[in-house]
Amino acid sequence: MKRLPNDCFSNIEDMLAVDEARAEITKNILQITDTEIVNLEDASGRILAEDMYALFPVPPADNSAVDGYAFWHADYENQNDRKFEVAGRSAAGKPYSGSLTEGQCVKIFTGAPMPDRCDSIAMIEDISEFDGKVEMPRGLTQSVNRRFAGEDIKAGSLVLNKGTSLRPQEIGHLACIGKLEIPVFKKIRIALLSTGDELENPGDALPFGSIYDSNRYMLSALLRKYGCIVKDFGIVPDTYGTLRDTLVKAAKESDLVITSGGVSMGDEDHVKSAIEATGSLHFWRIAIKPGRPLALGQIKGTAFVGLPGNPV
Structure with missing residues (x-):
């Protein structure tokens, strides 16, 4: 041609x-x-100069995925009337620190740590109140509405690779693993x-x-x-x-x-x-x-x- x-x-x-x-x-x-170190607030758009690992689990403790009542599932299975006495409350930043006995539960809010001797949560909209007690709905499985420690990020896991361009979502990842000073390429x-x-x-x-x-x-x-x-x-x-x-x-x-x-x-x-x-x-x-x-x-x-x- x-x-x-x-x-x-x-x-x-x-x-x-x-x-x-x-x-x-x-x-x-x-x-x-x-490379240089920049504050997390100034890291958007920069290129990560090191691999970033989580030093602790995210979330750091078992916590509630809903607003409701936390209870011990074995108690729930052993009680025919499914009624529990409310011993206290657990909120995010203000966890319940008391001890529970059989047949007791804790009013809990989303993100609050799970109290001791609690492994499941009934949603507040499914609860009925009678004579100062709460009645749990039928059919609740163990660990329902419970978020486990490390469910999002496990301790020691690789969160971001070296060379990653830091977008807003990566900034959020770094914040949730507690990173403030970020190594980036100049x-x-x-x-x-x-x-x-x-x-x-x-x-x-x-x-x-x-x-x-x-x-x-x-x-x-x-x-x-x-x-x-x-x-x-x-x-x-x-x-x-x-x-x-x-x-x-x-x-x-x-x-x-x-x-x-x-x-x-x-x-x-x-x-x-x-x-x-x-x-x-x-x-x-x-x-x-x-x-x-x-x-x-x-x-x-x-x-x-x-x-x-x-x-x-």
Whole structure:
């Protein structure tokens, strides 16, 4: 099949397939290994740097799943009238600490610890009261409405893996196992710049032949959404020396440099030559269209990604 001159796979021997480009990125982009400790309140969106284990069971003690009356099931089976004397009450944060004898029960509320000599709970809406006693409904099984210690999380179990992105639900998991200081990977620092004499910042006057720089603002918003620290190097003119010096400065102050524009083959596209002068290129064209002039390289040990100027 004859290829058209503007076919994205023309001169394909000079380009990388997309899968090969992905493999190169995986191989050459260094992972962030530096860590820091942040407060639980500040951990949302961060990446966990260690496995998190539960040091105690959750819930920490047997407790009630409902509002009702806690009793000893053997008493229930031995009493024909199923009537119990109420000896006290147990609420969350205010457990019943007394001792029960045969035929006694405790009024209990959801989340309250199970009193001694109680193993089952009758729901309050199923209870009948007679002469200061409560009558249990028929057919209650042992341990009904009882939540066991460790039912949600067992002591010593792995709760969250290293590398987990902490969403609100993971923050809740960490809170319930008592974690306040959370080890996370440091945020990646990204230097961001656009190249092109035709670019202007939004809000500035727009001369004839110019366009507003939308890519840089879009990329900045995208990177911040994923928790990156973005250092904005603005718009760099289409001059080789200025671009080269800016790239070197950006590399010193970041973990990754991202540029928009200037990676094609035009007379004013200086990114490729500036990278080759200050570091190395792993690839600069891939077999995809739009987006063919995409570059990956290093600037004095700092990773570099060059994106095309056309928004794709």
